[in-house]
Amino acid sequence: MIYKGSKDIEEKGKVDRITVIFYLIFVVFGWLNIYAASFDLESATAMFDLSTRAGMQLIWIGSSLLLAFALLKIDVGFYETYAFVFYLIGIGLLLVTLLVAQDINGSRSWLIIGPIRLQPAEFMKFIIALSLAKVFNTYGFRLMERKNILLVSCIILLPALLVVAQSETGTALVYLSFILVLYREGLPGGFLFMGIAAIVYFILGIRFSDTFIGVISTGEFVTILLIIIFSAAMVWNYMKRHKVAFIILLIAASTFMAAFIVSFFSVKIDWGIVAIIALSLTALYLLLLFFRYWKKTYIYIFFFLIGSFAFLESAEYVFYNVLQPHQQMRIKVTLGMEQDLSGAGYHVGQSKIAIGSGGLIGKGYLNGTQTKLKYVPEQDTDFIFCTIGEEHGFVGSAVIILMLLAFVLRLLYLAERQTTIFGRVYGYGVTGVFIFHIMVNIGMVIGIMPVIGIPLPFFSYGGSSLWGFTILLFIFLRIDKSRRRN
Template structure:
């Protein structure tokens, strides 16, 4: 081993790597309880991931900057090509299948989008004051998210909202994030309330803003009008887009939020997963039933328990205590990534690190929300924990590109 490689290994943040190994290990244990066959396959994918890690460390950080634009364009071609050459699985045409191997390009999109955003933003000091850069970033985020939404895979497209945390760290006003979240809120609420009532409500709010604000410039006036029109159009188009682009099972999963899984219309179909997921988690009580002693898990009452609903196994067999410990491990893991991001001398590394941490964080929040009925079932896996080769490899590549960048950054004299 050369001196340079010894220095590189010494500078690897082993705390992050240890968190990674612990979460993987605990994930495999729980997956084995659900399905020993799938746990064996997962172990194979974990071992193969070491090949990816090896190649990641062969490249210098500068190489990632150079290939970023080409990788992003290649990803867009894959996302478009899946409409023509992809295979329809579970109602979404979002997979390439080559014999026994399947590949989901939306997973690659997370990596390429993280890299290109870091590449572009690292060349600017403040994105809020640079409207041109902000426009580029918006297009970069919307393109893959929109293509993924059309597959339709609304869950994976929502993951791209995680980049708002990265943009906020780099100077984006909190107002932009608020507007984005309000758009989502209006879209969902308009599905169950008359859009025209919402438009009237918005109109009253904007009138009150004008009434209480003493002085309004012409720019402010145009801005408020733009917001009112945008929010109103969102409310009016929401039911149309909901009916036109989403499959029936996607619609039902969203409607459950306004009803409940006990509703006769949903109890025996799309609400079935959520009903038994809550049952499994609740039955674990404080300390759990014990490893491989979960009756709901053993009875295989929860479909997709090895992927989207793997957390309900933790709740049933390890109880409240085990669930909280796992969540704490995830939060410490993600916090460590944010900490490493802040210490980067190179802006590219900081932005990319924040993107990695934010993607893991949004996956964690949405997945936990799904299994507890706080969020619709949209196919968001628990990182490094749920069964699946494509998702596991994409998270591993994301993480270890950052680990590689961080290790090199610590040897930099900048």
């Protein structure tokens, strides 16, 4: 392979310094904030006291730096060759954890080895990313072949199910961030759209399930209208049949208009049934289009419509009969259905008070009252961001968020410049995991997402998470370092 320009040659064999600088800044800032979050006003301890959280985190940081150095020295071929071996070991550890782990705060996800506690689910993030990269790098691999999409789905979903069985739903949801890899490697945008639509259906169906329009809830009524609109939009986008899209909308509008006219003759109208009729007519019209033109896209849109309605009808059942009571309450609090400031909403309520009390520039390092008086639970782990907000204010929080955004954009840049499919796929896997963690952690701390208990990368206290993120990142930096080797 011939490379153009001296700059390309100079980059050969170099670790991306910008990403390493981001990493070092984050772990130092994280350590300082862990000390601040665990600081006791009555019995202040030194920052380097190894009996404290900050001291223990310092040990984890030191071991992580050694680990990062070691990962950069391993030949990149090792990661690809043994990717499936890592996967089997990871699945084995998840099974062992499920069988022997003690119940800690309702979760059976920790392996305790003497003074060390490890969470195998954290290490599955880089293992899944490596396994996906190896599969995609197979000669002639095409994602949308049935056997391949099934294989890729199993690689992601098998560990997710095992982690759910450990009552670690938050970590299992992180694995779904690998959808970014699939989308980059050829998964049609329609699949991503269906995932977003399902989230919208679930939120609307649950949030407005307590008021009714006829035989259906307000949430179901609004969602049915959205399903019809989405179906018309899919016809517009995929079939380029703008007239057909307008007819679908016209069918729904005409159904409601006819019911409105009938209501003038003293006939009581059940608008919920009218919405269901409009949806049914739209489905029949899509079927007629399929049998007339024999275009598979019409039947796919038909199944999307039917599947959307089935999902909507099952959402309430899943919410009340599958999810645990504490999970239900967290979602209700996030959606504004419940306050529960002394229960499930206590964490978020206190976190928002702490962040809000920081004002524009914060109260100053170690001067946060909400965090020092321990009003915020888990303030040095999942809720570490509230310490940043209280002590450094809006300005400090904004700086951290902008730095995290720059870090993610840098990872995207590195992923795109890879010269192998293996490197690109792994890079997008890494980026997806970090995007999910950052968005959800900060979102749950400020109250716009449910509390699912996942750490803020490099900031939250914990050896397993820091090791997991370090391995995830520095394997990628090693792959990037050798990208021009061939």
